[in-house]
Amino acid sequence: MGKSYRYKCEECGYEEEFFVGGSYMARNYNRRVEEAEEELRSAALYGKFGETIQHMMKYERDKVYINCDTDLYQCMDCRSFSVQMAKELSLNNSDFTLSVEFRHECPSCRSNLLRKSRGSITFCPNCKKFTAQLVSMGKFD
Ligand SMILES: [Zn+2]
Ligand SMILES: [Zn+2]
Numbered sequence: 001m002g003k004s005y006r007y008k009c010e011e012c013g014y015e016e017e018f019f020v021g022g023s024y025m026a027r028n029y030n031r032r033v034e035e036a037e038e039e040l041r042s043a044a045l046y047g048k049f050g051e052t053i054q055h056m057m058k059y060e061r062d063k064v065y066i067n068c069d070t071d072l073y074q075c076m077d078c079r080s081f082s083v084q085m086a087k088e089l090s091l092n093n094s095d096f097t098l099s100v101e102f103r104h105e106c107p108s109c110r111s112n113l114l115r116k117s118r119g120s121i122t123f124c125p126n127c128k129k130f131t132a133q134l135v136s137m138g139k140f141d
Pocket of ligand 2: 009010011012013014124125126127128129131132
C-alpha cells in the first residue's frame with residue numbers, strides 16, 4: 001500500500017507530488033525494504049545500538065519491530081522534501097518501550113530531516129515561507 005502527498009504553495013506557485021510506500025510504481029520496493037530491515041537487524045545483533053538492543057535481538061527477537069518503509073521527509077534547513085526509508089527500530093516488552101530512529105540527512109545540504117507525515121501546512125521548499133499546503137493525500141495499491 002502506498003500513499004501520496006501533494007503540496008502546493010499559493011505564494012510562489014510551487015507544486016509537487018510525492019509517493020511513499022510500496023506500489024506498482026516502485027519497482028523492487030519490497031525487496032529493498034527487506035534488505036534494509038535485514039541490515040538494521042544484523043547491526044543491532046552486532047551491538048551497534050548498545051547492549052540493551054543487542055540483548056533483545058538475541059533473546060527476544062519477536063518483540064523487536066523494524067520499520068524501513070519509505071516516508072516523506074523535509075529538511076529543517078533548506079526545506080527540500082525527500083522520500084526516505086524510515087529506518088526505525090523499536091522494542092516492546094512489559095517493562096519498557098524503546099525506539100531508535102536513524103538520523104536522516106538532507107541529500108542536498110546534509111542537515112537533519114524531519115518526518116512530514118503529519119501537519120497540513122509547512123515551509124515551502126521554493127520561497128521558504130510557511131505557506132506550503134497539503135492539498136491532497138491519497139492511498140493506492
Ligand atoms: Zn537541506
Ligand atoms: Zn512558495
